[in-house]
Amino acid sequence: MGLPTQTVSLHPDQVVELERHLSDARHGINNHLTLISTAIELIRRDPSAAERLAHTMVDRPQLIREELMRFNRAFDEAFGITRQ
Secondary structure (H helix, E strand, O other), X not given: OEOOOOOOOOOHHHHHHHHHHHHXXXXXXXXXXXXXXXXXXXXXXXXXXXXXXXXXXXOHHHHHHHHHHHXXXXXXXXXXXXXX
């Protein structure tokens, strides 16, 4: 991983943009986790719904990873971090 070797300064506009990326990631992840939690509660109440709800939840971990990676890319770009 290539980390900056000198102090990194961010313009206020860059901080606003980075905060927006973080807010978007939080919002997206919370939505996915809410869907998973709701599906689990529905399955507790009606176990026969498990198969139908599993189709709704199966892609959520990947979508959460994608949300995190989008924020990670914005963070790395803002601070000049390179990944190999």
